[in-house]
Amino acid sequence: xxxxxxxxxxxxxxxxxxxxxxxxxxxxxxxxxxxxxxxxxxxxxxxxxxxxxxxxxxxxxxxxxxxxxxxxxxxxxxxxxxxxxxxxxxxxxxxxxxxxxxxxxxxxxxxxxxxxxxxxxxxxxxxxxxxxxxxxxxxxxxxxxxxxxxxxxxxxxxxxxxxxxxxxxxxxxxxxxxxxxxxxxx
Amino acid sequence: xxxxxxxxxxxxxxxxxxxxxxxxxxxxxxxxxxxxxxxxxxxxxxxxxxxxxxxxxxxxxxxxxxxxxxxxxxxxxxxxxxxxxxxxxxxxxxxxxxxxxxxxxxxxxxxxxxxxxxxxxxxxxxxxxxxxxxxxxxxxxxxxxxxxxxxxxxxxxxxxxxxxxxxxxxxxxxxxxxxxxxxxxxxxxxxxxxxx
Numbered sequence: 271x272x273x274x275x276x277x278x279x280x281x282x283x284x285x286x287x288x289x290x291x292x293x294x295x296x297x298x299x300x301x302x303x304x305x306x307x308x309x310x311x312x313x314x315x316x317x318x319x320x321x322x323x324x325x326x327x328x329x330x331x332x333x334x335x336x337x338x339x340x341x342x343x344x345x346x347x348x349x350x351x352x353x354x355x356x357x358x359x360x361x362x363x364x365x366x367x368x369x370x371x372x373x374x375x376x377x378x379x380x381x382x383x384x385x386x387x388x389x390x391x392x393x394x395x396x397x398x399x400x401x402x403x404x405x406x407x408x409x410x411x412x413x414x415x416x417x418x419x420x421x422x423x424x425x426x427x428x429x430x431x432x433x434x435x436x437x438x439x440x441x442x443x444x445x446x447x448x449x450x451x452x453x454x455x456x
Numbered sequence: 457x458x459x460x461x462x463x464x465x466x467x468x469x470x471x472x473x474x475x476x477x478x479x480x481x482x483x484x485x486x487x488x489x490x491x492x493x494x495x496x497x498x499x500x501x502x503x504x505x506x507x508x509x510x511x512x513x514x515x516x517x518x519x520x521x522x523x524x525x526x527x528x529x530x531x532x533x534x535x536x537x538x539x540x541x542x543x544x545x546x547x548x549x550x551x552x553x554x555x556x557x558x559x560x561x562x563x564x565x566x567x568x569x570x571x572x573x574x575x576x577x578x579x580x581x582x583x584x585x586x587x588x589x590x591x592x593x594x595x596x597x598x599x600x601x602x603x604x605x606x607x608x609x610x611x612x613x614x615x616x617x618x619x620x621x622x623x624x625x626x627x628x629x630x631x632x633x634x635x636x637x638x639x640x641x642x643x644x645x646x647x648x649x650x651x652x
Contacts, residue, residue, distance in 0.1 A: 272478030275495055279502025279635060281473045286507035289466050292512060293459065295526050296470060298553040302577035304646055310578075312518060334584035352459045356467035357556065363471025364480055364557035371475075374562045381565055382483030382549060400565045403548035404572025405579070407620040412580035413587065414537025415528050416550040421538075423500070425528060426631075429624050431604040431614055432530040439538020440545060441489075447546035448489030452583050456482060456493060 286423055293352065295428065297420030299411035300342070301357040307335055307346035318343045334412075383456035414439070471557050480558040482549025482565070489546050491642040498635045505631030512624030515606065522608030527600045533592040603627075 272278060289296045296366065307330075311317040321329035324341025328347050335343045340362040345351050368374060377383075388397060411417040414436050422440065425433020477499045478484040486628040487493035514520030528534075545551050550558060550569045558566030580587075585592060604620030605613040613620060 272481075272484065272495065273476050273499075273633065275477075275502060275609075278473070278477035278499040280506055280624050282477060282499060282503030283472050283506025283510065285466065285473050286503060288469070289512040290507075290511050290524050291520055292466065292524075293462050295525055296466075297599070300575070302552060302573050306574055306578045306581060309574075310523050316511070320641040327596075332581055332584075333582040333588075337584070350460065352463045355460050355463035356497055359464045359467030359645060360471035360474070360553065361556050361560035363468035363561075364472075364475040365471075365560040366468075367472040367475035368480070368561035378481075378483075379564055381483065382486065384483050384486050385549075397568045400548045400550070400569040401572035402568035403544035403550065404543070404574075405543035405576035407548070407551060407555070407569075408573035408576035409580050410537040410540025410542075410544065411574075412537070412577055413592075414534045414541065417541060417552045417553065418545070421503055421528060421534070423507070424526075427511055427628070428525050428527055429508070429606075429620060429627060430527040430530075431597050431601040431603065432528045432534050435530055435534045436538040436541075439535040441544035443542030444540040444546040445491065445542075447543055448476075448486055449491065451546065452486055452490045453482045456487075 278357045282423075286427055289373075289424075290428075295420065295424035296356075297353065297416060297424060298357055298360070299352055299417035299420065302408050303334070303412060304349065304354055307332075307342065308349055311346055318346045319333060351352060360389050384452055384454075387456045388452050470553075471560070474554060474557050475561060479554045480561050480563070480566075482554075482563075484559065485545065485549040485551075485554065489549075493641055494638050495640065498638050498640075501631050501635035501638065502640050505628045505633075505635060508628030508631065510628075511533050512621045512628065515608075515624075516621050522606060525606065525609055525611075526614055527602055527609075527611050529595055529599050530597045530601060531599075533587070604652060 273442045318328055318330050326341050326344035326345040330336045332345040380393045421433050421436035484496045488496045550567050555566050555569040559570050600611050601614050602611045602620050603614050604618040604623040606620035
């Protein structure tokens with residue numbers, strides 16, 4: 271049973287504020303690119319190389335890693351940076367919280383109850399859907415330049431115009447699709 | 457080193473809170489999007505509102521360094537990307553942050569979502585040069601714009617001359633009011649759990 275929305279909202283608001291007060295707004299989805307870059311660079315080491323001309327000191331033959339003076343290339347070369355460690359810590363924090371509340375019940379580990387009510391018990395079906403959804407979500411987040419954390423929450427709390435544009439897109443697609451797909455209650 | 461400690465502290469707190477508000481449970485995300493249980497929506501709206509009031513209050517009193525703000529660029533791709541993200545968000549009940557944290561709590565479908573996500577991000581890396589040629593990344597609405605003018609920043613304002621701090625405070629309060637007024641469920645047939 272989650273926290274009531276007042277306590278939960280206060281805790282969430284304080285974390286997002288603390289991030290801006292102490293360093294910078296919260297964001298997550300860029301780190302999928304950084305991890306991809308780390309894996310890619312491990313497989314073929316010329317993906318990120320040091321550069322004297324790039325603003326960050328690193329460059330990449332990949333146009334995306336190379337953009338903005340190679341700032342993503344630099345983070346691939348130095349994973350021990352704020353944003354990457356932030357995401358690892360986020361996972362540790364969630365894991366700790368779940369462990370303290372007794373963990374996720376076995377019946378929930380492959381799919382939520384509302385999925386089962388609408389699409390049945392097939393684990394393969396759920397995994398295929400989750401895989402494709404993950405692909406769409408991260409392709410979309412990188413195209414948009416941010417995700418639910420970076421654009422929607424951090425963006426709207428700063429009155430960023432881009433945050434409102436993003437939220438409009440996400441809910442214009444998300445609400446009708448969820449209404450269509452999940453008609454049966456869990 | 458201090459940055460790494462902050463990352464551990466704030467990141468850890470963020471993950472802990474995401475789990476405690478139910479955001480690592482895709483069931484709550486799906487029920488928020490199909491409007492049957494708006495508990496998580498109320499939580500998120502309250503969170504944005506409280507963060508906004510604290511941030512703009514902090515900017516006005518000098519507690520918050522305006523240099524810590526980071527406003528993202530507006531372009532058509534932000535909207536298209538939002539549509540794509542919203543689609544996967546509804547199907548899986550995960551977004552990037554909640555997918556990662558759900559995997560960390562022991563949800564296998566969360567891990568599968570993350571693997572799909574790594575591939576989606578790689579596909580964007582591969583197609584970025586082409587996407588750029590389509591023009592969907594060209595700036596609109598002033599680019600890195602905020603609604604009002606925020607002192608100490610160079611962000612262009614959509615409503616030029618209107619103090620951005622005041623807009624931030626007013627909208628922050630508005631988000632909180634919406635969170636309070638929003639019913640626990642918008643589906644008459646929905647058997648939503650009580651809001652508190």
